Amino acid sequence: MRHICAGTGGRWPEAPHLYKFDGLYYLMLAEGGTEYGHMETLFRSESPWGPYTPCPTNPVLSHRDAVSNPVQCTGHADIVDDGAGNLWAVFLGVRTLPGVLLHNLGRETFLSPVVQDAAGWFSIGNGGIVGLEMEGPLPGEARPHTRDWKPSYIEGKRDPHWCFVRGFDASLIHFDCTNAAVRLAFGPDISTPSGLYALALRRQEGFLCEFSARVEFPARIYAADENSGKNSGVRAGLTAYYNDSYHYDIFVYRDGVCGTNDPWRLGVSKRIHDMEAVVASVDLPESLLQVDGSGLQAVYFRIRSDTEWYVFEWKAGGIGWAELGRGKTAGLCTEGTYHMSFTGVLFGVFASGCLNFFGSEPDYPVSFSDCAYTERD
Numbered sequence: 292m293r294h295i296c297a298g299t300g301g302r303w304p305e306a307p308h309l310y311k312f313d314g315l316y317y318l319m320l321a322e323g324g325t326e327y328g329h330m331e332t333l334f335r336s337e338s339p340w341g342p343y344t345p346c347p348t349n350p351v352l353s354h355r356d357a358v359s360n361p362v363q364c365t366g367h368a369d370i371v372d373d374g375a376g377n378l379w380a381v382f383l384g385v386r387t388l389p390g391v392l393l394h395n396l397g398r399e400t401f402l403s404p405v406v407q408d409a410a411g412w413f414s415i416g417n418g419g420i421v422g423l424e425m426e427g428p429l430p431g432e433a434r435p436h437t438r439d440w441k442p443s444y445i446e447g448k449r450d451p452h453w454c455f456v457r458g459f460d461a462s463l464i465h466f467d468c469t470n471a472a473v474r475l476a477f478g479p480d481i482s483t484p485s486g487l488y489a490l491a492l493r494r495q496e497g498f499l500c501e502f503s504a505r506v507e508f509p510a511r512i513y514a515a516d517e518n519s520g521k522n523s524g525v526r527a528g529l530t531a532y533y534n535d536s537y538h539y540d541i542f543v544y545r546d547g548v549c550g551t552n553d554p555w556r557l558g559v560s561k562r563i564h565d566m567e568a569v570v571a572s573v574d575l576p577e578s579l580l581q582v583d584g585s586g587l588q589a590v591y592f593r594i595r596s597d598t599e600w601y602v603f604e605w606k607a608g609g610i611g612w613a614e615l616g617r618g619k620t621a622g623l624c625t626e627g628t629y630h631m632s633f634t635g636v637l638f639g640v641f642a643s644g645c646l647n648f649f650g651s652e653p654d655y656p657v658s659f660s661d662c663a664y665t666e667r668d
Contacts, residue, residue, distance in 0.1 A: 295341045298322045299332050299349055306367050309339060313411065318343055319351070321366040325633070327392060328355045329366035331382065333413060352382060352403075352415040361423055362401065363387050363394070368415060370405055373430040378405035380415040385625075386423075388498070388598045393624040395533075396495060397635020403427070438666040440493070444468040452493045452664075454637065456481075456535070463489040465655045473504075473662060474655035475642040477525060482535050482562050489657075492532060492639035495596065497666040502638035503593040504529060505661040506543065525644035526558075527657045529592045531601050531618075532637050537628050538562050539618040540641070541592050541603040543575060557590070559603045559616030564629065571603075571616035579608050591661075594638060596620065638664065 298304030301322030310317045318334045330353030334343035354365050368382035380403050385394040403416045404427035416425065442450040446468045455464070465474045478489030493502075506527055528542025540560045558572040579588045590607040602617045621627065623636050640659040 293340060295339075296320070296334055296343045299345060301328070301330060301332070304332075308369055310370060315411065317413070319368065319370070321368070322350070323353070323355065323366070325364060325366065325383075325398075326631075327358075327363055329353065329364045330355060331366050331368045331415065331419075335412075346412045348412065348414060348418070350419055351413060352380070352419045352421070354384075354420065357420055358392065360420065361386055361389075362421060363392065364398070365401070365421065370413065375428070375430055377428050377430070378407070378413070379403065379427070380405050382415070384421075386498075388620065388624070391621075393621055393626050395620055395624045395636050396498070397625075398633040438497075440664040442466075442473075442493075442662055444471045454492050454494070456488055456490060456492070457485075458487055460487040460489075463487065464491055467655075467658070470658070470660065472658045472660040473640055475527070475640065475657045475659070476655050477527075477642050477644050477657070480643050481530065481532070481538065481540075481641050482567060484535050488641065489643065490530070490532070490639055490641040492530075492637035493664060495531070495636045495638055498596065498598045499667040500665060501593055501595045501667070502529065502531075502664050503591065503661070504640055504659045504663070505589050505591050506640070507589040507658050507660075508656055525642075527642040528640070529594055529603075530639050530641055531594055531596070531623060532639055533623045533625075533628060533635070534630065534632065536562060536564060536630075537623055539594075539601050539603070539623065541594065541605065541615060542641075543590055544569075544644075557605055557615060559618075561618050561622070563622055570618075573615065576608060576610070 296318055303324050304320050304322045307320040315335050316339045322332055323330045330350035332349045333346040333351045336343045352365050352368055354360050354363050362384045365384040368380045371379050382401055383398050384401050385398055386396055387394045403421045406414050463476045463478045467474050473491050475489040479486055481488050481490055524546045526542040526544040530538050530540045532538040544558050545555050555575040556572045557575055558569045560569045593604045595602040599620055600617045604612045604614050606612045625631050642657040
């Protein structure tokens, strides 16, 4: 093992790529950390072992001084040849909220043309600066972006958009291909910092978008009973989820304990750092709640997102969409979190708590159908 290059002095030089062009070895690496000082630097040598000469225009990719650019944190690049003599760079970056250095969509992959100067040095984009749209000789037609999504239900083949926290637990989550629904058992609180949840998620891919689903309890609801020996607190609904410490939720819930008959309610809650509270709630209309064995009638939930707010809405029983609560988009941005991960916000369906039933408890008592994600202009 031999040390061949320490970079240009930026912190954490990493992710090296070595290429050979026209008899010279080009070494490209990421420096500056993966935040707003991220950059890509380039060196070359006649030998893979060095010594390496730095590119006179380093960094060859960075937006550290282009704070008004909507793409930030650019780096971790690789160069590819499209087979037609054109070089391209694929690299990581984030799209920030307008006017502020905050992002909630997570780290994404970008594509840019690579330019080679007369001396043989490479640069990415326009002198190391890229945009959301750029001109370049694409080798084929770009695949259209899917703005409207509804999950597919094919036996033995899960829709690839679904993802899960720490893993998938088949005892908590079932994809019902017959009824085109996500069925959940009641699992741990989704703020629990370990373990698996009854929680199925898909990425938020645009600032202006919405996620919706129809939720119902097909099983018979058991009224709280002081002799049941079981807590009847339960929640089931939608979430805008960054991680277990940062999420906004809308749900049908009951926080009663044994021996009480607390009403079923609709609620919006926020979890930020170590603070969590139901910030808005209304009693569930009696017409939607039947304890005579027919269960809970369907309630529709919707989360609408823009660059300032997550808005939480519901409708049911002939009642049109009504806003129940909202939360600042900034509250789920990476920069304000403790862990500062790269995943961004995901939308999902969840069920947590413990519910009693008349008779035997079904395996997956909560059903989410009509799940849909749509991006708006």
